[in-house]
Amino acid sequence: MEKLVEVKNLKKWFWIGKSPLGKKKAVRAVDDVSFYVGKKEVLGLVGESGCGKTTCGKTILRILDPTEGQVYFNGQEITHLRKKEMIMVRRKMMIIYQDPFGSLDPRMTIGSTIAEPMEVHKIGSKKEQEERVIEIMEKVGLLPDQINRYPHEFSGGQRQRIGIARALATGPEFIVADECVSALDVSIQAQIINLLQDLQKEFGLTILFVAHDLSVIKHICDRVAVMYLGKIVEAAPKRELFNDPKHPYTQALLSAIPIPDPKFRKKGQILMGDVPSPVNPPSGCRFHTRCSYVKTICREEEPELKCFENNHYVACHLFSNPVDTNLSGSAR
Amino acid sequence: MMYHQDKARRDMKTLLEIKNLKTHFFTHEGTVKAVDGVSFKINQGETLGIVGESGSGKSVTALSVMRLIPHPPGKIVGGEIYFEGKDLLKLEDKEIRKIRGKKISMIFQEPMTSLDPVFTVGYEIGEVIQLHQGLNKKEARKKAIEILKIVGIPDVEKRIDNYPHELSGGMRQRVMIAMALSCNPTLLIADEPTTALDVTIQAQILRLINELKGEFGASVMLITHDLGIIAEMCDNVAVMYAGHIVEYTDIYTLFNHPLHPYTKGLSKSIPRMNIEVEHLDTIPGIVPNLLDLPSGCPFHPRCDFSFKRCVEEMPELIEIENSHLVKCHLVKKRIRSKKVEWKNW
């Protein structure tokens, strides 16, 4: 599969003041992550709060500057591009936010909100821009005569449609959807998921779908990467991951989801303990503090992300027979 | 089997009974009928789920039971809430304060904002115990340690002197549960207790509530928007929409034979782990604005089966079978037409 976005050893640390000894402390939000997103693929990035999935998405778009590592977009390294050079890339990649209330400027009509990316990138004349706005509004299920309304006149689901329309305005190839349905009501969530799927097919979009909800991920994604404390612990095609989860954390995550059917009530083990702090992550495998299969090596040595059958990548000492050991660390 | 269950359920003592509760908010923009004629029962030892989307009135129902509706603008304008035989709405403020926190406890969605940041965890729980059980400081602390152990907080002796911000979200929610349970309440109201938490922590907290329910014999009123949690936890379920209960039934019927079009739509529109579909079914339209509710049945603009009567007239909540109540003209119609068919045959 052709790669559209490739991330190599990406790190994003946030510095938080100084400890009494004068040493700077860092929140290791994203800590050495490598993966790729194929053309027209929907990759799900899943994990619990604080695992760095959102930071990862924003660092790829260079909303945040990476601490280390490279991001390739269409084969071009974009991590070191200057502001002006970056502009050309930016029109090809956009973001959809979680909060349909916070992500729209309350003082701008939705028409100007959707047109803004085109204005910034100087695409087309005023009239062409307006035509395009109306075209996209219809695509995402908004009525063209709402063009002069303000965000507060819309419901959460409709606002999310506006956010999607804005992201699509410049005709991007790659979209980061950051928890874009988790703030919505259940009945509205389905509408937006369907809309995203339709748009993805129609425009051949490549999407990095960042979410904590595995059932949504399972519905919409082709491939899934699971993050824990700034690391990718497992990545595999969707069916492979859900039918044969290998990493103990993925297994725990899957079993923790309440299934909307009383026949499936949980009786077995559930994962205990809390997520450790990303300021001071555990040594060795970061999951070892909560893992029920923990061995001595897990405490001492950090497992590498290795490839197994069916394009299934796992970073865990329990699995030791990778298909190809040469691929060290990067999930290709 | 089902019969036995039903019989057993009917024999159980009713703990809480709400009759035709109406809680309205009087704002500058108009009257918001957040809860408009809600009735249900909770038996002893039962877990009742209340499920609905934002603005359905589920939280306001809970706050009404606690008599914690902010006034103004809110006011309970009608109905009765019987708890252990007493109408809570007729009690003096002093009497309700004795029940609130002692016999009825509540867990909120955001554990950070419900704990006072300037007090240690131990102090807060101790205070509740002192207040309601008349123990002295030392005894209260001992009891607090005991309860924190029960809710699964590790090294309690250390943690008890921590401030809320020093604890993780899951720990804080455990502390909230410990506080709620400290006086052995007979009814625990949990308002979206796990919405702010991660899935793995959610599973821990839900299990904890279930275990403690068994241990303390309390009834639980669980408010959530997540049908998965409902399926996991509840015995009976009330589905709310725009201030009304549109369907009330036991958990198995809800998932296997839902009758109200909204319930049906809702359970079809969620992506599921156990079933794979190409496209999700959706409920068209948007959640209605409570200031500007549609006429007749509030769900009719989004309903695939709506007909003239739905636009004109609010349906009544009718009992279809043993304790399966539905508020829909369609259901009434279907049963009637069935009866007619029978006769014609």
Added chain:
Amino acid sequence: MKRTRETKTHELVRRLKYNKSAVFGLAIVVILILCAIFANYIAPNSPTPSPPELFKALKPGFWSEDKVEGMPLGADAMGRCILSRILYGARVSLTAGFVAVGIAMILGITFGTLSGYYGGWVDALIMRIVDIMFAFPALLLAIVIVTVLGQGLDKAMIAIGIVYTPQMARIIRSSVLYIKEMEYIEVQKAIGSSDARIIFRHVLPNSIAPVIVYGTLMLASAILDCAALGFLGLGAQPPTPEWGAMLSKSYSYIVSGAWWAATFPGIAILFSVIGLNLLGDGLRDILDPRLKT
């Protein structure tokens, strides 16, 4: 952009209607402004008659049998109609207030926005200067500036404007700091908008509400400070009908029984300050972001 203002105003008016003290304050302010604008039509006499009609000096107004015809509030030590001088004084005081607050706003918004948006050393530098200015009592600082610039109403306005700048800068800075973190600003970075575009199209329009509130409250203190400078003889120079100056020229006559010459300008100051404060408080309630969704 036009519709923004329309809907905003609409909402504002709707909220204002339910705030009685704000409506009262607004009424006072409107009356003041009308007085200022139409002073030459309303005022029964000239505020600065020449030659001075000294025979009318310190004559009482309508309450006394000894009143002078055509001067309902009596006359001051120079025989000038107090009512007329107060009406014309509204013009002077309001202008002074608006200009001073205007200067404070322009400087404060510029520095406050730079400070809040860019942070880092820009922020540190501007905020330290602000801290230093805060260390002086406002009026004392104004007196120092006027002393440097020289006397006169125009200089007093500039001095007060400069003195109020730090306060305004702090207000706008905190507002910008809040708005800067909103997702709709972050999305601008993803789009690739320039800093100027982000500041002028998104950050400023959304941070301006508190400026309006505090601007109104500041207007009240600016009028008061202007009067104080006038009272000290550093502001408006005679024969300009300025309330503070009127007060300072007349207060010594209170002892001799001519209380009206000092009392009425004082009441005028009091009312305008009360009116503006009520309006400002009302606006704060109305525009408070916590009450909005």
